[in-house]
Amino acid sequence: MSWFNSKNLCSHCNITKTNQKFENAITCPQCESNILLAREGIRMCPVDQTEMTKENHKGIILDRCSKCNGVWLDRDELSSMQELAIEDSDFATGMVIGMAIG
Ligand SMILES: [Zn+2]
Ligand SMILES: [Zn+2]
Structure with a gap:
């Protein structure tokens, strides 16, 4: 298991730097929130x-x-x-x- 020590660009918006991953992709908290919200009816x-x-x-x-x-x-x-x-x-x-x- 490897953890990111440095921050990477979010793979969804390519703007925000984050060290957070969501569903195996680098995802900033804002994009993660948008993805979750879009899934809800x-x-x-x-x-x-x-x-x-x-x-x-x-x-x-x-x-x-x-x-x-x-x-x-x-x-x-x-x-x-x-x-x-x-x-x-x-x-x-x-x-x-x-x-x-x-
Ligand atoms: Zn993002
Ligand atoms: Zn009401």
């Missing part, structure tokens, strides 16, 4: 049927509704989010977290 808020905005918080993809400020997660994301909320109380303040159905 558009979700409607279960409360008011508003199309939700995707956000990436430390690798956890969540859907936020701009109308009711609700945040919806997949079942397996909920426990990661709870840990994140404990660590980062500013992030969690005022947030309404619900579990996505299905």
